[in-house]
Amino acid sequence: MSHATGLEYLRKEALPLMWCSGCGNGITLGAMLRAFEELRYKKNEVVVVSGIGCWGKADDYIMTNALHTTHGRALTYATGVKAANPELHVVVLMGDGDGATIGGNHLIHAARRNMDLTAIIVNNFNYGMTGGQFSATTPAASITSTSIAGNPERGFDICGLAEAAGANYVARETVANGAMLKKRIVEALGKKGFSLVEVISPCTTLFGPRNKMKQPIDMIRWMKEKGVPRAKYEQLANAEADGYFVTGKLVDKDYPDFCASYESMRSRINVRAGGK
Amino acid sequence: MDKKNRIKFRPSVNETNCKACGYCQECCPKKIFEPSDKFNAQGYQYITVVNGDTCTGCLQCVMICPDLAISIKEE
Ligand SMILES: Cc1ncc(C[n+]2csc(CCOP(=O)(O)OP(=O)(O)O)c2C)c(N)n1
Numbered sequence: 001m002s003h004a005t006g007l008e009y010l011r012k013e014a015l016p017l018m019w020c021s022g023c024g025n026g027i028t029l030g031a032m033l034r035a036f037e038e039l040r041y042k043k044n045e046v047v048v049v050s051g052i053g054c055w056g057k058a059d060d061y062i063m064t065n066a067l068h069t070t071h072g073r074a075l076t077y078a079t080g081v082k083a084a085n086p087e088l089h090v091v092v093l094m095g096d097g098d099g100a101t102i103g104g105n106h107l108i109h110a111a112r113r114n115m116d117l118t119a120i121i122v123n124n125f126n127y128g129m130t131g132g133q134f135s136a137t138t139p140a141a142s143i144t145s146t147s148i149a150g151n152p153e154r155g156f157d158i159c160g161l162a163e164a165a166g167a168n169y170v171a172r173e174t175v176a177n178g179a180m181l182k183k184r185i186v187e188a189l190g191k192k193g194f195s196l197v198e199v200i201s202p203c204t205t206l207f208g209p210r211n212k213m214k215q216p217i218d219m220i221r222w223m224k225e226k227g228v229p230r231a232k233y234e235q236l237a238n239a240e241a242d243g244y245f246v247t248g249k250l251v252d253k254d255y256p257d258f259c260a261s262y263e264s265m266r267s268r269i270n271v272r273a274g275g276k
Numbered sequence: 277m278d279k280k281n282r283i284k285f286r287p288s289v290n291e292t293n294c295k296a297c298g299y300c301q302e303c304c305p306k307k308i309f310e311p312s313d314k315f316n317a318q319g320y321q322y323i324t325v326v327n328g329d330t331c332t333g334c335l336q337c338v339m340i341c342p343d344l345a346i347s348i349k350e351e
């Protein structure tokens with residue numbers, strides 16, 4: 001038995017990857033390419049839509065169709081791609097700054113519309129590419145370049161937001177478990193309607209060292225300890241205060257997606273107009 | 277399965293692409309990864325495989341390597 005390597009989708013001539021040593025972007029990229037292979041996706045049937053940021057550079061390494069868009073707006077371009085050709089598998093790659101901060105409003109409405117997209121948000125708790133400023137997911141009291149004495153704001157629960165806005169599929173995993181991450185991406189890609197996989201990921205250069213995790217491996221150990229299934233989270237006395245977070249599949253529904261609803265409305269109009 | 281017919285796994289590290297994060301060293305249950313005594317063109321003291329024969333093909337290193345630098349061939 002051989003395993004899915006995902007290498008057929010990797011642009012090998014662009015290696016080594018641009019990311020820092022230990023950065024979780026490469027782990028997420030690998031998991032996603034292996035998911036493509038398991039689903040036997042043809043390269044010309046996939047469109048990877050990326051925003052701006054370290055993770056947004058991922059499309060440089062992928063051999064499928066790709067659309068590198070503006071910061072915070074990847075979901076809007078992806079919505080257009082999907083509406084124009086519902087046959088395509090559209091995957092949207094965003095950082096937490098991109099997808100949940102500047103682009104947070106688009107996240108709400110892509111989920112509300114239930115567009116058949118798979119969003120992969122790599123949450124490294126800060127704006128990596130621009131020097132480690134705090135984002136909407138930076139936990140309270142964390143140190144970043146713009147919160148040198150601790151973040152005065154609270155961090156966003158991206159999965160809770162997507163669930164409330166109406167996403168059909170929501171999951172959170174950490175890069176410390178690459179096999180599980182791949183499984184969630186496979187599930188998300190297979191789901192009709194809006195899917196979100198939030199990937200908890202180490203920014204080993206900016207976030208980790210400022211927050212008592214000097215070495216890359218310290219961040220992996222931290223997420224292994226703090227990421228727990230919902231049942232365990234609920235048993236812990238002070239889970240939130242102690243920095244624990246829930247991993248696993250959080251939402252799994254089958255509400256009709258936008259393209260299906262749109263077609264049904266269109267056929268109603270056609271019937272009224274006498275089948276024209 | 278008898279010992280002779282067991283699948284052999286051949287792990288290897290791409291020394292050009294490795295960035296010496298140490299994740300493979302931490303996750304390998306058989307401890308087959310060690311830093312080499314050389315540096316690659318990126319300036320990292322890349323990882324090498326020291327006792328690859330003991331590899332069980334669990335793929336934990338492949339799944340966690342951020343630089344897609346590890347491959348495991350089966351024989
Ligand atoms: C409209 C606009 N505003 C600001 C920027 C500057 N900018 C580039 S990347 C980035 C933050 C990226 O952070 P994140 O999305 O979390 O991704 P990461 O780099 O951490 O992967 C910002 C603010 C920009 N390119 N465009």
Ligand code: SF4
Pocket residue numbers: 018019020022023024025054055124128129202203204205206
């Ligand atoms: S700055 Fe952070 S997010 Fe960007 S490549 Fe480096 S570790 Fe990754």
Ligand code: SF4
Pocket residue numbers: 289293294295296297298299300301322323340341342343344345346
């Ligand atoms: S996990 Fe990959 S990049 Fe990190 S030390 Fe091992 S081979 Fe090198």
